[in-house]
Amino acid sequence: MQGSNRGMAFNRNPPTKCFTGAGDLYQGVKALVYRIKFTFGEVERRLFCKIHPLPQRHMEFYNYYKKFFTLSNDMLCVANTEAYFTHLNPFFCQLLGYTEEELISRKFLDFVHPDDVASTVAEVAKLSQGINTINFVNRYRCKDGSYKYLQWSSTPDTATGEIFAVARDxxxxxxxxxxxxxxxxxxxxxxxxxxxxxxxxxxxxxxxxxxxxxxxxxxxxxxxxxxxxxxxxxxxxxxxxxxxxxxxxxxxxxxxxxxxKDLQRTMIPMKELAHEAVQEVQLLHPVSTDLHIHIDTLPDAYCDRSLIRQVFVNLVSNAIKFSEHKAEARITIGYTEHDAMVTYYVKDNGAGFDMKYYDKLFGLFQRLHSQEEFGGIGIGLANVQKIVHRLGGEVWAEGKVNEGATFYFSLPRQAPHIVHLP
Amino acid sequence: MTETEILLVEDNAADARLTAIALEDAQLKHKIVLVRDGSEALDYFFPAGEQTSDMAVRLPKVVFLDLKMPKVNGNEVLARLKQDERTRKIPVVMFTSSQEPRDIKECYALGANSYIVKPVDFDEFSKVVSNMGHYWTLDNLTID
Missing domain, CATH: 1.10.287 (Helix Hairpins)
Known part of the structure; x- marks a missing residue:
C-alpha cells in the first residue's frame, strides 16, 4: 500500500464519489489522508529542506488538500519518529482545548492517560513495523484536565517513520x-x-x-x-x-x-421432538375426548433439546387439557418461516381465552380458568416464556373464548454466524 | 448381628416419623434404628474415643442418610464411612430434600451407593421408602 501510493501518479481531481454512510465517510477520509500524506511527504520535505523551489503544480496540490485538512470534523494529525505531533488540524486542537503549539511542544504520550500508555506504546510499535491501526481506543487528557476517549485509525510511512492518524471522539x-x-x-x-x-x-x-x-x-x-x-x-x-x-x-x-440450567444448543429436529412430546403427554394424561393431533413437517431449529421439549410438552398438554370439554378436539402443530427465525405454533379448538386477559397469560401462577373448570397452577406458560426467551425467541398467543387458542414461539433457524471482517 | 438393622439418620422429626411409618408399612424384617444427626451417626459406628482401626464396628444392612443436618452433616458422615476399611462396604443411600446437582455430584464422589430425593407427596414418599427398603434389604447383595 505504502510503496504503491508513493510511486503513484498524483490525481488532482477531487474525489467525485458521493459519501453517504459513516463507513463511506471513513473510507473517504482515509483516502484523503493518504493523499495528504503524499502531499506532506513530498511537498513539505522539499519546502523545509529547500533543495529545490517548489514547482507551481505541487503548491496547488498542497493548498487543495490543506482545505480538507482544515475543514475536517475528525481529528487529523501526523506524528514523527520522535513521538511529537508535526501536523494537527484545527478540530484536533479545538476538541482537546489546547493550542497547536501546546500540543506540538510535548511528546504525544504525555497527553495519554497513564493507564493507556502501555497499550499506546504497543500500538505505535506495531505501526513502526508497517501494521495499520484500526479502531484503537485510548484516553487523551484535555486542557481542563478531563479525559476524552479517542478512537484511532493510523497508518505509518515506512520510509520516513511518520504516522498519519485520524481520531474520533x-x-x-x-x-x-x-x-x-x-x-x-x-x-x-x-x-x-x-x-x-x-x-x-x-x-x-x-x-x-x-x-x-x-x-x-x-x-x-x-x-x-x-x-x-x-x-x-x-x-x-x-x-x-x-x-x-x-x-x-x-x-x-x-x-x-x-x-x-446451562444451555446446550445444537440443531434440533423439531418434528421428532414434537412427536415425542405428544406421546409423552398422551401417556401421562390419557383423555376420553376424540383427539386428532396433526404435526406438520417442522423445520429444524437451533435450541436446547430438553428445554424445547418441555415447551412442546407444556403447550400440547395445555391444548389437550383445554379441549377436554369438546366432543372432538383438533390440535395442529405447525410453523411459519421468516428470515432468520422459525415460528412454531400449537393450535387447538378448545376453551380458548379472552384476549382481554392476554397480559396475564404468561404470568407466573396466573390462571384464566377456575380450578373446577380446568386443573393446574399456572406455571406452564410462564415456563414456556422463560425458556423461549433464554433461547433467543419470542412467545405470543391468540385466542377466542370457546373457539380455541394458538400459542406461537419463535426460535433462531440456525446458530448465529460470526462474521470476520477482513 | 447388626446386619439386621437399618440405620436411619434424620434430624427432622416429622421426616423421621414418616420414614419410619413407611418402612413399617413395607413390613421389612429389619429393625429400624433412628439417630438424630451426623454426630450421633458417627457414635453409632465409632463409639466415643474409639478410633483404632482393628476394633469391630456395628454393621447395619443399609444406611439411609439425610444430607442437611446440624453439627455433622450427611456428606461428612458419608466421607467418614467410606474412608474406613471396616465401614466402607455398608451401602449408604442418601435420602434428602436437596435436588441440587452440586450435592448429588459430591455425594457420588464421596462414594454414596444411591441418591434419592424425598418426594413431597406422601403416596409417592411411602412408595419410594418402601421400594428402597425392599431393594436394599432383599434384592441387593453385599459382601460380609
Missing amino acids: VTEQHQREEEILLLNKSLEAALREMESFSYSVSHDLRAPVRAISGFARIITDKHSEPLSSEAKELLNIINSESTRMGKLIDDLLSFSKLGK
Whole structure:
C-alpha cells in the first residue's frame, strides 16, 4: 500500500464519489489522508529542506488538500519518529482545548492517560513495523484536565517513520456502554438473587408440606374410624390442598432452576421432538375426548433439546387439557418461516381465552380458568416464556373464548454466524 | 448381628416419623434404628474415643442418610464411612430434600451407593421408602 501510493501518479481531481454512510465517510477520509500524506511527504520535505523551489503544480496540490485538512470534523494529525505531533488540524486542537503549539511542544504520550500508555506504546510499535491501526481506543487528557476517549485509525510511512492518524471522539458512546454494562450487571445480580431466593424458599418449604400432607394422609388411612364424617371431609381438604401446595413448590423450584440450567444448543429436529412430546403427554394424561393431533413437517431449529421439549410438552398438554370439554378436539402443530427465525405454533379448538386477559397469560401462577373448570397452577406458560426467551425467541398467543387458542414461539433457524471482517 | 438393622439418620422429626411409618408399612424384617444427626451417626459406628482401626464396628444392612443436618452433616458422615476399611462396604443411600446437582455430584464422589430425593407427596414418599427398603434389604447383595 505504502510503496504503491508513493510511486503513484498524483490525481488532482477531487474525489467525485458521493459519501453517504459513516463507513463511506471513513473510507473517504482515509483516502484523503493518504493523499495528504503524499502531499506532506513530498511537498513539505522539499519546502523545509529547500533543495529545490517548489514547482507551481505541487503548491496547488498542497493548498487543495490543506482545505480538507482544515475543514475536517475528525481529528487529523501526523506524528514523527520522535513521538511529537508535526501536523494537527484545527478540530484536533479545538476538541482537546489546547493550542497547536501546546500540543506540538510535548511528546504525544504525555497527553495519554497513564493507564493507556502501555497499550499506546504497543500500538505505535506495531505501526513502526508497517501494521495499520484500526479502531484503537485510548484516553487523551484535555486542557481542563478531563479525559476524552479517542478512537484511532493510523497508518505509518515506512520510509520516513511518520504516522498519519485520524481520531474520533467516542467518549459519549463509551460512557453509554459503561452505563449499560453497569445496569446489566446489577440486573443480573438481582435476577440471581431472586432465583436463589425462590430456590431456597421452595426447597425449605418442602419438608413441612410433606409433614402436613403425610400425617393427614396417615390419619385418613389408619385412624379415621373414630372421626365424624365432617372431620373426614375436612381431612380430605387438608390432603388435597397440601398435595396442591407440594406441586406448587415443586413447580416453583423447577421454574427457578430453568434460569440456572446451562444451555446446550445444537440443531434440533423439531418434528421428532414434537412427536415425542405428544406421546409423552398422551401417556401421562390419557383423555376420553376424540383427539386428532396433526404435526406438520417442522423445520429444524437451533435450541436446547430438553428445554424445547418441555415447551412442546407444556403447550400440547395445555391444548389437550383445554379441549377436554369438546366432543372432538383438533390440535395442529405447525410453523411459519421468516428470515432468520422459525415460528412454531400449537393450535387447538378448545376453551380458548379472552384476549382481554392476554397480559396475564404468561404470568407466573396466573390462571384464566377456575380450578373446577380446568386443573393446574399456572406455571406452564410462564415456563414456556422463560425458556423461549433464554433461547433467543419470542412467545405470543391468540385466542377466542370457546373457539380455541394458538400459542406461537419463535426460535433462531440456525446458530448465529460470526462474521470476520477482513 | 447388626446386619439386621437399618440405620436411619434424620434430624427432622416429622421426616423421621414418616420414614419410619413407611418402612413399617413395607413390613421389612429389619429393625429400624433412628439417630438424630451426623454426630450421633458417627457414635453409632465409632463409639466415643474409639478410633483404632482393628476394633469391630456395628454393621447395619443399609444406611439411609439425610444430607442437611446440624453439627455433622450427611456428606461428612458419608466421607467418614467410606474412608474406613471396616465401614466402607455398608451401602449408604442418601435420602434428602436437596435436588441440587452440586450435592448429588459430591455425594457420588464421596462414594454414596444411591441418591434419592424425598418426594413431597406422601403416596409417592411411602412408595419410594418402601421400594428402597425392599431393594436394599432383599434384592441387593453385599459382601460380609
